[in-house]
Amino acid sequence: MKKKPFLLALGLLSIALVAGCSTKQEHISIQKLTNKTYQFEAYKQEIEAGGTEKAKEILKNADWHQFVMEKDHPKADYIFYFNDDKSEGEIAVYYVWVNEDEHVIELTRDQHKKHVQLNRKDSTIILRLLNE
Template sequence: MKRKRLFVALSLLSITLASGCTTKQEHISVQKYEGKHYKFEAYKEKIEMGKTEKTKEIVKNADWEEFTLAEDHPKADFTFYFNDEKNEGRLTVYYVWVNPDGKIVELTKDEHSQYVQLNRKDSKIILRLLHK
């Protein structure tokens, strides 16, 4: 009888500790353009929701403009998408160009039909997410 109580107590303790130590995380896939191909850089599993929620807020509230990408336009420096977020059954892929000064990013989405240039503050948040 003592063993059963000890086993139940240890089980409850481990469940409590395990649930208290976890945080909800977002899964993000990032690819970086190197040379002539995109290199799968990261499947970022350990990014806390606060960081991804801020990024989602930035791209959701951005002032997107209609856009047509020129055929000779250079490839994006990065692509990323949120694996857990689907829109009408498909993922939204974001294409990121980093300006030469490394402080401003430009994004396209929806197969390059929409474009936005972010301010320095929002660009910094996006760049931190991509480079971690």
């Protein structure tokens, strides 16, 4: 009879450990343009992996084009990168311009050598991540 409570407690502990280990969190550094200067907005640690994985998927699958930035191009509204990518040696810094009229965002990366304009749905996901 004493084995049942022990086995039940062991089973619940195992489930809790597995569930706890599967909630990976991402670390994101974000800078926001405020009054013509960039302010370190956040080093976000409490973002669930689901949101960042979706954002990473959008950025990976985006149709990036070669780009040459003009000298008088306005500063980006946001600059961000995924800190966890540092360990993999593939850190990409993303510059984001928000087009409020069309509800879309434009991004550059690789020192402004690649450019993409996202659709409304993908733009919303990225902006939600930046403003959480």
